[in-house]
Amino acid sequence: MGKSFTGSEILLESLRRQSVKVIFGLPGGAVLPLYDALYSAGIRHLLVRHEQAAAFAADGYARVTGKPGVCLVTSGPGATNLMTGLTSALMDSIPVVALTGQVPASLIGKDAFQEADTVGMALPSTKRAFLVRKAADIPSVIHQAFEIAVSGRPGPVLVDLPKSVLMETTEPSYPAGAGADRPRRLREWNEGEVRRAVDMILESNQPLLYVGGGVISAGASGELRELAELAHIPVTTTLMGLGSFPSGHPLSLGMLGMHGAYATNTAVCHCDLMIAVGARFDDRVTGRIDGFAPHAKKIQLDVDPSEVNKNVPVDLALVGDAHETLQALVAEIRRRGKLSVPPERHQWLQRIESWKDEHPLAYDKYSSIVKPQYVIEKVSQIASEDAIIAVDVGQHQMWTAQFYNFRHPRTWLSSSGLGTMGYGFPAAVGAQMAFPDRQVIAFVGDGGFQMTLNDLATIVQYRVPVKIAVVNNRSLGMVRQWQEIFFEKRYCDIDLNFSPDFVKLAESYGIRATRVEHRADVEGAVRDFLSDREPRLIDFWVDPAENCYPIIPPGASLGEMVLGPPRFLVEEEVLDDLWAV
Amino acid sequence: MQWLLTLESDRDPIVICRLMNIFRRKGLTIETMTLAAKPEGYSCVTVVDTPGTDIDHIFNYLRSTEGVFNVACYRHEPSSAASYVFVESNANPESISRILETLPGSKIIFASHGKYLFEIRSEGRLPQSISGLGEPGFLPLSRVKTSRQRSQMELVGAISS
Numbered sequence: 001m002g003k004s005f006t007g008s009e010i011l012l013e014s015l016r017r018q019s020v021k022v023i024f025g026l027p028g029g030a031v032l033p034l035y036d037a038l039y040s041a042g043i044r045h046l047l048v049r050h051e052q053a054a055a056f057a058a059d060g061y062a063r064v065t066g067k068p069g070v071c072l073v074t075s076g077p078g079a080t081n082l083m084t085g086l087t088s089a090l091m092d093s094i095p096v097v098a099l100t101g102q103v104p105a106s107l108i109g110k111d112a113f114q115e116a117d118t119v120g121m122a123l124p125s126t127k128r129a130f131l132v133r134k135a136a137d138i139p140s141v142i143h144q145a146f147e148i149a150v151s152g153r154p155g156p157v158l159v160d161l162p163k164s165v166l167m168e169t170t171e172p173s174y175p176a177g178a179g180a181d182r183p184r185r186l187r188e189w190n191e192g193e194v195r196r197a198v199d200m201i202l203e204s205n206q207p208l209l210y211v212g213g214g215v216i217s218a219g220a221s222g223e224l225r226e227l228a229e230l231a232h233i234p235v236t237t238t239l240m241g242l243g244s245f246p247s248g249h250p251l252s253l254g255m256l257g258m259h260g261a262y263a264t265n266t267a268v269c270h271c272d273l274m275i276a277v278g279a280r281f282d283d284r285v286t287g288r289i290d291g292f293a294p295h296a297k298k299i300q301l302d303v304d305p306s307e308v309n310k311n312v313p314v315d316l317a318l319v320g321d322a323h324e325t326l327q328a329l330v331a332e333i334r335r336r337g338k339l340s341v342p343p344e345r346h347q348w349l350q351r352i353e354s355w356k357d358e359h360p361l362a363y364d365k366y367s368s369i370v371k372p373q374y375v376i377e378k379v380s381q382i383a384s385e386d387a388i389i390a391v392d393v394g395q396h397q398m399w400t401a402q403f404y405n406f407r408h409p410r411t412w413l414s415s416s417g418l419g420t421m422g423y424g425f426p427a428a429v430g431a432q433m434a435f436p437d438r439q440v441i442a443f444v445g446d447g448g449f450q451m452t453l454n455d456l457a458t459i460v461q462y463r464v465p466v467k468i469a470v471v472n473n474r475s476l477g478m479v480r481q482w483q484e485i486f487f488e489k490r491y492c493d494i495d496l497n498f499s500p501d502f503v504k505l506a507e508s509y510g511i512r513a514t515r516v517e518h519r520a521d522v523e524g525a526v527r528d529f530l531s532d533r534e535p536r537l538i539d540f541w542v543d544p545a546e547n548c549y550p551i552i553p554p555g556a557s558l559g560e561m562v563l564g565p566p567r568f569l570v571e572e573e574v575l576d577d578l579w580a581v
Numbered sequence: 582m583q584w585l586l587t588l589e590s591d592r593d594p595i596v597i598c599r600l601m602n603i604f605r606r607k608g609l610t611i612e613t614m615t616l617a618a619k620p621e622g623y624s625c626v627t628v629v630d631t632p633g634t635d636i637d638h639i640f641n642y643l644r645s646t647e648g649v650f651n652v653a654c655y656r657h658e659p660s661s662a663a664s665y666v667f668v669e670s671n672a673n674p675e676s677i678s679r680i681l682e683t684l685p686g687s688k689i690i691f692a693s694h695g696k697y698l699f700e701i702r703s704e705g706r707l708p709q710s711i712s713g714l715g716e717p718g719f720l721p722l723s724r725v726k727t728s729r730q731r732s733q734m735e736l737v738g739a740i741s742s
Contacts, residue, residue: 123599124606128647131595148647306641 002171007135008037010172011099011161014142015043018178020070022433023099024048024057028074029114030101033166046433046462049454051078053426055085056415056452058096060430064388064410066219068095068149068180069430075101076114079121079160084420086125089156091417092240093217095149095180096156097142098126104164105133118160127155135168140175147179152186153304154217185218185303187320189328197275197299197316198332204273204297205344207233210256210285213240213416214278214302215322216409221245223326224277230333232341234352236264238279239397239416243406253352254361257285258552259398262359265550265558267352268293277301278322281311282417291557301325359563361402363546370519372396372471372542376403378526379441379469386411387439388431392424392448394478396471398548400443422451428466429459439467439530446472446496456509459535467529468537470502473544481547485562486554506537513537583612583657584636585628585667585722587691587698588649592622596648600625603646607639613669617693626691626698628667628720636725644728651729655722663721665690666699670718 005013011034015023022044027035038045048054051073058069073082079100089096103112122129128148130141138161145157201207215224221244228235228251235245236253245252253264268274274296279285286292289312298314300307301322308317318325363373376399383389389404390413391397397414406412413431415423428442449470459466480494506513516525516538529536550561590596597616604611610630617624631639636654644652655665670677677697680687684701691698 119595120598123595123602129595152645304641304645306638306645308637308641310638 004169004171006033006037007132007138007161007166007168007170008034010135010138010170011142011166012037012041012043013172014139014174015070016041017174018142018146018180019067022046022061023070023072024054024061024430024433025072026051026054026074026078028078028101030075030078030103030163031072031161031166033163034072034101034161044433045072046429046458048426048458050452051081052085052422053429053452053455053458055082055089055096055098056420056423056426057430057433058098059085059089059092059094059423060390060413060427061434062089062094062096062430063413063427064431065434066095066217066410068097068146070097070099072099073101074114075103075118075163076116078114079118080116082158083121083125084418086122086156086158088415088418088420088423090125090127092415093154093213094156095154097145097149098122098156098158100158100160101166102131102160102162105162106164108162118158122158125156126158129158129160131160132162132165135165135170136172138165139172143175143179145179147182147184150180151184153214185321185324187324188305189318189320189325191328193316193318194325194328194332197318197329198336200273200297200299200316201231201233201275201329201333202336205342206271206348207231207273207275207345208267208271208293208296209233209235210238210268210274210276210279211235211241211244212238212277212279213244215241215244216278218278218303218322219409220278220323220326221409223323223330225249226330227326227333230330232345232349233275234267234349236260236267238282238285239401239414241279242401242414243409243412246407247405248407251349255401256558257282258287259402259548259550260558261356261361261402262550262561262563263352263355265552265561266355269295269557269559270351271296273297273299275299275301276314277326278303280307283311286312286558287552287560288555288557291559359550367543368519369543370516370522370540372399372473372540372546373403374519375469375471375522375526375540375542376400376443378522379443379530380404382523382526382530383441384439387441388413388428388435390414390424390428390431390440390442392442392444393419393421394445394448394476395473395481395546395548396443396445396477398478399471402548421445421448424448425466425468426452426455428468429455429464432464432466436465440465441467441469441530443469443471445477446470446474446499446502447476449502450496450499453505456506456511460510463534465533465535467532467535468506470537470539471542472502472539473542473546474499475544477544478548481551484547485551502537502539511535511537513539515539515541517541582633583628583630583720584725585626585655585657585665585698585720586639586643586652587624587626587655588643588652589622589624590650591648592618592620593648596646597623597625599646600643600649603642604629607635607642609639613696615693615696617691624691624693626667626693626696640726651727653727653729654725656725658721658723660721663723664701665722665724666701667720667722668697668699668718670695670697
């Protein structure tokens with residue numbers, strides 16, 4: 001007879017076999033047996049101050065490593081507090097394994113203390129949810145959870161663990177290997193479809209690669225670059241795709257969509273072939289569907305067949321892993337030996353350059369007021385090339401997407417699909433735990449930061465050297481912008497002047513902090529804070545009237561961009577209107 | 582437009598709950614549904630009304646759902662080209678007898694709670710005599726797509742004829 005172990009011990013051994021190095025969590029009654037086993041388990045645990053932060057930190061960890069991030073919470077409110085983070089991970093296809101405590105099995109369904117129908121609530125927020133019924137099932141469930149999290153289209157998986165199961169003893173039997181090491185990714189395309197795709201590419205005069213987060217998930221940035229350079233195709237990325245193609249590359253067009261650049265959106269309107277790779281034609285990208293790439297044939301490469309024709313009808317779909325599919329396309333192009341650039345392709349690239357010159361992304365670089373774009377550009381210039389950037393949600397998120405120079409994949413953390421405020425700082429914590437020696441910078445708005453700043457305690461407790469740049473415009477800036485532009489400046493409930501002094505608050509946690517209110521002080525402050533090996537915060541007081549342009553109004557197409565504010569408005573008028581109560 | 586969806590799942594009520602939630606969220610109008618269970622798992626047969634432009638996405642979404650497998654999609658085929666028939670025998674108990682008499686060799690793919698899905702083996706064409714166009718509880722179909730790998734079509738829960 002083998003040795004018996006408790007469910008808690010079996011769970012921790014199962015996690016070790018999945019190469020889990022760190023768990024983000026917060027204990028409670030239902031998981032006390034597990035925390036007792038964790039005491040001497042040799043797996044690092046980061047105590048957060050709200051379970052939502054545990055989910056965001058696990059998400060951030062997963063985005064930078066490509067491996068599942070793990071969070072652990074107690075039953076009832078602990079589990080319900082995870083749901084926002086899991087929903088965000090599902091929307092962005094991020095592998096997260098969430099472990100939730102549950103009341104003892106005999107009490108399930110009887111409205112016990114801190115009981116919630118966790119699995120029921122998790123159904124629309126996860127790829128799969130398991131309720132473990134006996135300790136002997138733990139190894140296979142954990143193995144499955146990790147495999148599902150990384151297979152096909154990655155996403156979050158929840159495992160609900162009754163307290164009685166954690167305390168039960170049994171002889172475990174572990175599956176071989178780690179589930180996350182063997183992701184299942186079906187290939188559904190055939191060689192004929194690859195040849196047809198290459199026919200379309202080589203026949204097109206004005207092609208465009210439209211790239212999303214799927215390229216990063218698949219580790220296909222190298223293959224993407226090879227295809228773009230071989231076939232001379234300009235590349236635009238979604239918010240999720242930033243970093244998949246170097247921002248400074250001559251073929252890079254940056255982000256498209258609602259806040260995409262003029263040249264980028266115009267290129268979309270005029271392309272005759274759009275190759276979508278790991279992107280889902282989200283409404284923030286397409287604008288009005290009938291105006292999205294209206295003259296283009298479309299090829300869609302995606303690992304998830306349900307994304308094909310979901311929002312936009314395409315002419316050809318190649319369902320499978322982006323890495324393998326792009327490799328096949330490159331190999332076919334090389335096989336045909338057509339490596340010279342046709343004149344029409346040259347003209348297309350020159351046209352795009354002229355659009356860039358016509359309306360570049362711009363802001364008032366000479367203003368005495370600190371412009372948020374200036375802060376972001378300065379950080380981009382000074383930070384190391386492999387710095388990891390996390391953002392919260394709002395105007396600062398869009399400005400970072402527009403003005404930060406992303407050179408590598410897995411250096412950008414953004415709650416893109418769900419757009420969850422409060423994401424940025426805890427996600428940065430998760431990323432820093434994965435790469436303790438890299439620069440990790442969180443750009444957060446004053447609104448979103450106030451949702452999760454309680455984890456300032458966490459970064460001090462564990463000496464996590466995250467750098468926090470608060471882009472402080474004393475308002476819910478993106479909401480204010482929409483109220484200004486689309487609701488005739490009827491500003492309602494966007495005033496965040498009644499916020500804490502972030503410098504004093506950070507200092508009360510033991511974090512060195514600075515406020516910057518003048519343009520001349522920005523560069524020095526950034527250099528100082530990035531060179532520090534401890535957590536730091538800078539509260540950048542930026543222009544509260546600055547808006548994010550271009551913007552595509554709701555219901556409009558990509559060709560109907562608003563490029564800037566009406567000329568007749570002067571700054572003082574906007575500020576007066578803004579603070580009128 | 583009417584479609585019939587069939588699928589099988591792990592024997593896990595969580596997966597079935599997820600399926601129901603998917604049907605709700607995707608806005609499918611469910612006209613009839615039946616679930617059957619056996620030790621090896623569950624099967625579900627549903628007649629839905631949804632535009633043809635959505636059915637590809639629904640099919641792909643279902644077959645990509647964890648715990649769900651062997652998804653098949655059938656289109657309402659109001660002509661003799663139909664090669665499948667879905668019958669709700671509680672509408673007309675004589676329908677089953679008629680099919681079995683007129684089409685010997687027809688194969689029951691699914692049977693549960695008075696609902697039957699037949700594969701018609703009559704040189705691939707449904708005789709006019711029982712095409713039953715417009716007859717209540719009788720839905721002729723042609724199969725559009727399936728994710729099933731094996732040639733066996735019977736669903737878990739089917740009762741052999």
